[in-house]
Amino acid sequence: MKLRNIMPKSLFGRMLAIILVPMILVQVITVFVFYERHWDTVTRYMATSLASEISLIVDEVGARTDEENLARTIDRGAKYFNFALSFQAGAILEKPPQLHSPTHAEEVLGRSLDARLSFPWEFDLISHPDLIFIYVQLGDGVLEIAAGRKRLFSSTSWTFLGWTIATSILLFFIALGFLRGQIRPIRRLANAARQLGLGREIEDFRLEGAKEIRLAGRAFQAMRHRIDRQMKERTTMLAGVSHDLRTPLTRMRLQTALAPANEDLQAMDREISEMEGMIEGYLSFAKGEGAESSQMARFDKIVKQIVDSYSATKPGTLRLLLPSAHYPAFPMRVQAMRRAVDNLISNALRYANCAELRLKIAEDELYLFIDDDGPGIAEADYAEAVKPFVRLEQSRNRQTGGTGLGLSIASDVILSHGGELTLDKSPLGGLRVTIKLPI
Numbered sequence: 001m002k003l004r005n006i007m008p009k010s011l012f013g014r015m016l017a018i019i020l021v022p023m024i025l026v027q028v029i030t031v032f033v034f035y036e037r038h039w040d041t042v043t044r045y046m047a048t049s050l051a052s053e054i055s056l057i058v059d060e061v062g063a064r065t066d067e068e069n070l071a072r073t074i075d076r077g078a079k080y081f082n083f084a085l086s087f088q089a090g091a092i093l094e095k096p097p098q099l100h101s102p103t104h105a106e107e108v109l110g111r112s113l114d115a116r117l118s119f120p121w122e123f124d125l126i127s128h129p130d131l132i133f134i135y136v137q138l139g140d141g142v143l144e145i146a147a148g149r150k151r152l153f154s155s156t157s158w159t160f161l162g163w164t165i166a167t168s169i170l171l172f173f174i175a176l177g178f179l180r181g182q183i184r185p186i187r188r189l190a191n192a193a194r195q196l197g198l199g200r201e202i203e204d205f206r207l208e209g210a211k212e213i214r215l216a217g218r219a220f221q222a223m224r225h226r227i228d229r230q231m232k233e234r235t236t237m238l239a240g241v242s243h244d245l246r247t248p249l250t251r252m253r254l255q256t257a258l259a260p261a262n263e264d265l266q267a268m269d270r271e272i273s274e275m276e277g278m279i280e281g282y283l284s285f286a287k288g289e290g291a292e293s294s295q296m297a298r299f300d301k302i303v304k305q306i307v308d309s310y311s312a313t314k315p316g317t318l319r320l321l322l323p324s325a326h327y328p329a330f331p332m333r334v335q336a337m338r339r340a341v342d343n344l345i346s347n348a349l350r351y352a353n354c355a356e357l358r359l360k361i362a363e364d365e366l367y368l369f370i371d372d373d374g375p376g377i378a379e380a381d382y383a384e385a386v387k388p389f390v391r392l393e394q395s396r397n398r399q400t401g402g403t404g405l406g407l408s409i410a411s412d413v414i415l416s417h418g419g420e421l422t423l424d425k426s427p428l429g430g431l432r433v434t435i436k437l438p439i
Contacts, residue, residue, distance in 0.1 A: 012183045019175045027168050031161065043108050043152070050151050051112035053081045058117060058136050061087075061143060077145070084131075084146035093120055093137035105152055125152070185209030189217050196224055197418050200294050200331045242279045249275055297334050299366055299437065300327040300359055306342050307357060310349070317349055321358040327366065330439040332417055340413035341368070343406040344433050348372040352430050366437045374430035382423040386411045407433075 008014050060073050070087055077083035102110070106125060113121050113134070120137040127133070132152060134145040185208050195202045204221055207214045253272050256265050300322060307320045348355040352374030360367040377385050386407045410433075411421040419437040426432035 011186060012179060015179050015183070016175070019179070020172065023171060023175075024168070027164060031164050034160070039104070040108075043105050044112075046152050047105070047109040047112045050147060051109065051116045053083075054113070054134055054136070054145055055116035057081070057083065057085070057145065058119060058138075058143065061138065082148060086144045086146075087138075087141055088144065089141040091142040093122060093135055093142050095122060109152060125149075182209060182213075185213045185217065189213070189220060192224075193220065194418075196227075200418075245275070245279055249279070294331040294333055296329045297332055297337075298327055298329045299332070299337070299368070302334065302338050303341055303357060303359065303368065306338065306345060310345060314349060317354045318345065319354070319356045321356065324359065324361050327359065327361065328439055330437075332437075333413075336413045337417070340410035341435075343410045344370050344435075347406045348374070348431070348433070351375060354428075356428065361439075364439055366439050368435040368437075370433040370435075371426040371428045372430040373426070373428040376425065376429070376431040377423060379425070385423060386421065410435075 008017055057073060057077050060076070061070060074085040077085045103125075106123075109123065109125075113123070117136065122135045124133040124135075128149075130149050131146050132149055134147070136143045136145070188205055192202050192205060202224070205217070207217045207221075209217075249272055253269070256269050256272070259265055304320060304322075307318055310318045345355065345357070348370055349372075352372035355370060355372040358369045358371075360369070407421075414421045414435055414437070417437055419435060422434045422436075424432045424434065
C-alpha cells in the first residue's frame with residue numbers, strides 16, 4: 001500500500017495531519033515513558049511501604065497470639081496504619097485458585113511480602129472494590145489484614161492520563177480552528193479560479209490569510225481583470241474592423257449596381273457578397289466572447305427549443321433523444337450557448353440528410369452528442385476543422401457557403417464555459433460532435 005493512498009486528499013486534511021500526527025506521537029511517547037516509569041516507581045514504593053507495615057504488625061502479633069496482645073495490635077493497626085485486623089484461631093491458610101494472570105501491582109506486592117515476611121501469606125486484590133486483603137498464616141491461626149485500595153494503587157496516574165487526554169483534545173480544537181482560518185482564503189481562491197475557468201462571472205473577494213495567500217489572491221485578481229480587458233478589447237476590435245470594412249464594400253456594391261452589367265461585374269458582385277458573409281462571420285465570432293451575463297438555465301431546454309425550430313422548417317431531418325428525466329440548471333450565457341448549438345446543428349444538416357442529438361449526464365458533466373450521416377471529416381483534419389476561417393473542401397466549398405467559423409464559434413463558446421468540443425466518427429457514418437460541459 002502506497003503512502004499517498006492513505007493520505008488525506010484535501011489540503012485541510014493534510015495540514016491537519018502534519019500538525020496532529022507529530023503531536024499525537026509526542027503525547028503517546030511521553031505518556032508511555034513517563035506513565036510506565038511513574039507507575040512502576042510509585043507502585044514499588046507503595047508496595048514496599050505496605051509490606052513493611054504488614055511485617056511490623058505480624059512481628060508484633062508473633063507466632064503465638066494471646067488475646068491481650070492481639071487486641072492491642074488491632075488497636076494500633078487501626079490507629080497508626082488504618083488497617084482492619086481480624087484473627088481466625090485454628091484456621092489453615094488455603095491457596096486460592098489462580099483465576100487470572102498476575103498484574104504488575106500483584107507481582108510487586110508479592111515480591112515485597114516475600115522479602116519481609118517469614119510466614120506463609122496470600123492476598124486478594126479483586127474481591128472488593130475499595131479494599132485489599134492480606135492473609136498471614138501464624139502458628140495458631142490466620143491473621144487477616146484489610147487495607148484501603150489506595151495504599152497500593154495511586155490515583156495520580158489516572159489524573160495524569162486525564163490531563164494528557166484533555167490537553168490533547170484542547171490542542172486539537174485550537175489547531176482545527178487555526179487551520180480552518182488558513183484554509184478558508186485558499187478555498188475561496190480555488191473556487192474563484194474554477195469559476196473563471198468555467199467562464200462564469202466572479203466578484204473581487206477580500207484578500208486575507210497568510211502573506212503568500214494574499215499575494216496569490218492579488219495576482220489572480222490582476223490576471224482576471226487583465227483577461228477581461230483583453231477580451232473586451234478583442235471584441236471591440238473585431239467589431240470595429242468589421243464595421244469599417246462594410247463602408248468600402250457598400251460603395252463597391254453601389255458602383256457595380258450603377259455600372260452596365262457584364263460578366264466581370266457579376267464576378268465582382270459575387271466576391272463582394274462573399275466578403276460580406278465573412279464580415280458577418282467576424283461579427284458572430286466577436287459576439288462569442290461578448291459581454292453577455294451568465295444566468296441559471298437548463299441546457300436541455302435550449303437544445304429542445306433549437307430542435308423544435310428546425311423541425312418546423314425541416315421536418316424529419318432532426319431527432320432529439322433525452323434519456324434522463326431531469327437535467328439540472330447551471331450558470332451559462334444563454335444566447336452564446338444557443339448560437340453555438342445552432343451552428344453545430346446547421347452544419348450537420350447542411351452536409352447530411354439527417355442528424356441525431358442525444359443528451360447524457362455522467363457524474364458532474366453533461367454531454368451533447370450530435371451525429372449526422374454526411375460525408376464527415378477525415379480524422380487527420382479534426383484539429384484544423386475547429387480553427388477560425390478553415391474550410392475543408394470535402395465538406396465545405398464555395399457552393400455550399402460558409403466562412404469556416406461555425407465550429408470555431410461553437411468551440412470558443414464551449415471553452416469559455418469550461419467545457420470541451422471534440423470531433424469523432426459518427427455511428428451514423430458521418431461526423432460526431434461531442435460537447436462536454438461541467439455542471
